[in-house]
Amino acid sequence: MIAAVNGYALGGGCELALACDIRFASPNAQLGQPEVTLGICPGWGGTQRLLRIIGPSRAKDLIFSGRKITAEEAFSMGLINKVIPSENLLSETRAYAKTIAKNSNFAIGISKMLVNRGTDANLDTGLKLEIYSWAVCFSTKDREERMRKFVEKK
Known part of the structure; x- marks a missing residue:
């Protein structure tokens, strides 16, 4: 599964992206786990998938602070595989999926x-x-x- 994030992916939206195998995002994407600002913890895999993808220290930073991060910051920490201009996001994501689909x-x-x-x-x-x-x-x-x-x- 490939996520194409073009806007906000906060809380459940971020967790949905985390459940994907590959994640692409446009420069205007913002990701985060803001649940603690509401008095709850992530509940759809955010604590478990995030730590496995970006490591425990970075996962704790995002979860404990509840802050939003840009696509570039998400890319730099390994949360996003590639940042793609908004106008090309879906076409490049589909092209990548077609490349994978050619394989076994x-x-x-x-x-x-x-x-x-x-x-x-x-x-x-x-x-x-x-x-x-x-x-x-x-x-x-x-x-x-x-x-x-x-x-x-x-």
Whole structure:
């Protein structure tokens, strides 16, 4: 899933973006977790996803202060993958999605699972999952066809 943020993504909107795999934003985007200013904590994954994406210290800064940040600041801390001019945001996001869609759905799904599981696993466990999954990918017809086309330079 790819988020294209063009405006405010505060609280639940930010948490929705955090649930995506990739996040693009226009320069006029503002992101944040302002829940503490209302006397509540983030409740839709903000504490857990934010810390995994930008680290605990930066996550605490955004959550404890309740401040809004610009797309550029979000990019500098790794919250946003790319800042794209507003007029190009949707077209570039769609073009990126089409690039991904050309690849193997199975291999992308396995890779996503490995990255997500690797976040919570130690390196040894993550590497074991990866080599097992790599072998599973080798058993698919999709891999066979894609490698054949590669070798034939198609």
